[in-house]
Amino acid sequence: MKKAFLYIIVFAAACRLSAQMMTSAATPLNILAPQWKMGITAEAAGEFALPADISDGLDGDVGVYSASANVKFQGAYNDRHFLTLSLGYSYSQYDFSSDNAPFSSMNKTSALAFYTGRINERWGAFAIAGASFGSQVGESMWDGRTAAAGGGASYSFSPDLTVGLGGLAYSRLDNTWIGLPVGFIDWKICDRLRLRPFSGAALFYDVFGDNSLVLNLTGEYCNSYYRLEERAGNRRSVSDSYFQLSAGAAYNFSPRAYVGACVGGNFGRELDMRTNSRSAEEIEIDSAPFFGVRAGVSF
Numbered sequence: 001m002k003k004a005f006l007y008i009i010v011f012a013a014a015c016r017l018s019a020q021m022m023t024s025a026a027t028p029l030n031i032l033a034p035q036w037k038m039g040i041t042a043e044a045a046g047e048f049a050l051p052a053d054i055s056d057g058l059d060g061d062v063g064v065y066s067a068s069a070n071v072k073f074q075g076a077y078n079d080r081h082f083l084t085l086s087l088g089y090s091y092s093q094y095d096f097s098s099d100n101a102p103f104s105s106m107n108k109t110s111a112l113a114f115y116t117g118r119i120n121e122r123w124g125a126f127a128i129a130g131a132s133f134g135s136q137v138g139e140s141m142w143d144g145r146t147a148a149a150g151g152g153a154s155y156s157f158s159p160d161l162t163v164g165l166g167g168l169a170y171s172r173l174d175n176t177w178i179g180l181p182v183g184f185i186d187w188k189i190c191d192r193l194r195l196r197p198f199s200g201a202a203l204f205y206d207v208f209g210d211n212s213l214v215l216n217l218t219g220e221y222c223n224s225y226y227r228l229e230e231r232a233g234n235r236r237s238v239s240d241s242y243f244q245l246s247a248g249a250a251y252n253f254s255p256r257a258y259v260g261a262c263v264g265g266n267f268g269r270e271l272d273m274r275t276n277s278r279s280a281e282e283i284e285i286d287s288a289p290f291f292g293v294r295a296g297v298s299f
Contacts, residue, residue: 041072045294049266051095057271057283060097067091080118087111091137092224102273102283103238106226108134109141116154116164126164127151128182134173135227144227144237146171150182160188173225174237174277200244214250218262219243234275242269242285248292256298263291 044067051063068090076082092106112130119125129149133141152166168182184198192206200220207213221243228236246264253259269285 039074039298041074041296041298043070043072043294043296044068045070045292047290047292049288049290051097052266052269052286052288054098055284055286057281058096058098058100058102062097062285063095063288065093065095082116084114085112102271102281103136103226103228105137106134106224107137107141108132108144108224108226122156124154124156124162124164125151126154126166126184128168132225134225136229139227139229141227144173144225146173146225152182154184162186173227173239174235174274212252214252216248216250216262217246218248218264219245228273235277236280237274239272239274240269241272242266244290246290246292257296259293259295261291261293263289265289 046068047066049064051061053061068088070086070088072084072086074082074084088110090108090110092108094101094104094106096102096104110130110132112128114126114128116126117124128151129147131145131147133145135141135144148168148170150166150168152164154162154164156162163183163185165181165183168180169177170180171177185195187195189195192209194204194206196202196204200218202216202218205215207215221241223239223241225237225239228238230236244264244266246262248260248262248264250258250260265287266289267287269288271283271285272279273281273283
């Protein structure tokens with residue numbers, strides 16, 4: 001129930017739009033352009049969670065170090081339709097100090113499609129679909145697949161405030177599907193300050209008013225599923241979940257290129273192991289600081 005409640009608040013982490021948390025680049029929540037504006041953005045990132053003590057399940061500590069790459073296409077047409085498509089890959093190293101480490105290297109590929117359409121000046125609709133394929137390195141990524149799909153309606157109270165609400169069906173590896181409400185807010189508080197709860201919640205501040213330097217405060221619930229190697233003929237998987245808070249900045253040093261960095265903390269991290277689709281072991285990890293960097297270019 002704890003995890004289901006967090007999902008309701010911040011949306012399914014399998015469909016994270018991490019770019020909106022770190023950069024000022026276009027996202028599905030930006031104001032739509034009046035004509036077609038097609039673009040492709042390529043981004044590389046690294047995130048490093050420093051070693052933290054394991055409070056339950058194993059001895060010692062664990063640090064998590066990740067590298068990722070993402071390619072995103074976006075297009076808007078006639079001030080009524082907006083589409084974003086993205087494809088990403090990430091590699092994560094779990095550095096356990098214990099000799100009984102359950103795994104080490106993980107990789108994951110994810111895909112996301114998000115559409116918003118305007119029906120009239122006030123009402124609109126949105127749809128989202130995503131899939132993730134994660135596994136221990138050397139195992140089948142297809143066997144670690146999860147998916148999510150949903151949609152809903154949006155309403156603009158003013159040009160500066162739009163709210164969307166709908167539903168989502170979300171699959172969990174070696175577990176049942178779950179239905180969840182999903183929503184977003186795009187609130188331009190003032191010319192330089194904007195709030196966007198969607199895949200988490202992000203508060204943006206445009207320091208100079210020209211989009212060259214944007215500061216952000218973010219919070220999001222993160223969850224990744226991975227297929228593990230079989231042991232004694234038993235089918236195994238793990239879910240890595242935690243709550244992340246961070247402060248960061250993105251610098252757009254040209255109209256087509258940006259760099260970003262952030263620092264923050266990971267809280268309540270749990271590694272939930274499942275064997276033959278049943279709960280098997282839970283590893284609880286203490287809070288840990290992390291920092292991240294990323295860079296991107298648009299074409």
